[in-house]
Amino acid sequence: MTIALYSYPTLFGVADNNGYGLKIFAFLRLVGLPFVHEHLFDASGAPRGQLPYIVDGGETVGDSETIIAHLTRRHGLTIDRALSEKQRAQNLLVTRLLDDLYWVMSYSRWKDDRYWPAFRAALLREHPSLTEEGLAKAREFNFQRYFYQGIGRYEPDAAYERGLADLGVLADFIPDGGFTHGAEPTSVDAGIYGFIANIHFFDIDTPLKNFVASRPNLVAHCLAIHERVMHKQSGGASR
Incomplete structure (x- = not known):
């Protein structure tokens, strides 16, 4: 099942005009996970009322660091494996x-x-x-x-x-x-x-x-x- 990323819209040629949403966009691209990117202006329906969040296999996850931890664990990502x-x-x-x-x-x-x-x-x-x-x-x-x-x-x-x-x-x-x-x-x-x-x-x-x-x-x-x-x-x- 494809991951859905929900974050703020583009501006000035970047995929999200908010640092946290662009962080998750970049992370997903760097690790090569397929996803769809849904742009929102209204964050009221997001976890804790904050963007970004993802929906991955029916699970909704908010907070950029929590999202990265979830994706790393669920998909066996190795991007940080060699870090001391x-x-x-x-x-x-x-x-x-x-x-x-x-x-x-x-x-x-x-x-x-x-x-x-x-x-x-x-x-x-x-x-x-x-x-x-x-x-x-x-x-x-x-x-x-x-x-x-x-x-x-x-x-x-x-x-x-x-x-x-x-x-x-x-x-x-x-x-x-x-x-x-x-x-x-x-x-x-x-x-x-x-x-x-x-x-x-x-x-x-x-x-x-x-x-x-x-x-x-x-x-x-x-x-x-x-x-x-x-x-x-x-x-x-x-x-």
Whole structure:
């Protein structure tokens, strides 16, 4: 039975404009599991009200790390088999760093008045089913999320300082050639790609995008994964 991936829609040429959904898309492509990709705007029916999630053999699984663990176990995947305990610990640290970066990325799109108009225009242009009213409601909802998470209480420069610190650590972590742990990508590379691609291909010059552009190893890593996952023949169709 084919796996179904449910995640947010495309934007600026990437398969999902959310880092977590793009992470799972990339992981599925890297391991060669066939799947169909269903794009949603409304996450209310998803597990915990969050995207992405998958349906695999009648089982619904949410949360990107839980999805990867489920797929690895159920399908006997070997993408991370050669990793040492130290490398697995490093991957956990990177995953938590990306969790922090997520909030700054989202802030740059929905909250910062300098970039919101261009982001809104891109969504409306690429997804005509969206409306100004619907996006305004989504923005208000995100403002509430940001406030309770904490990033919404930051002034823009302070918010970006946090995100740039995350990117600086990532840039030092990723080697100048190959992938994170060698010549072949592992699951952490899919996670890094999910976020960096949503910065690198984002057609709006935020401080995050400018930083990524200044680090050739981040760009090279992103493009290497992008080439693999966007041209992989065993992946699934999008709808």
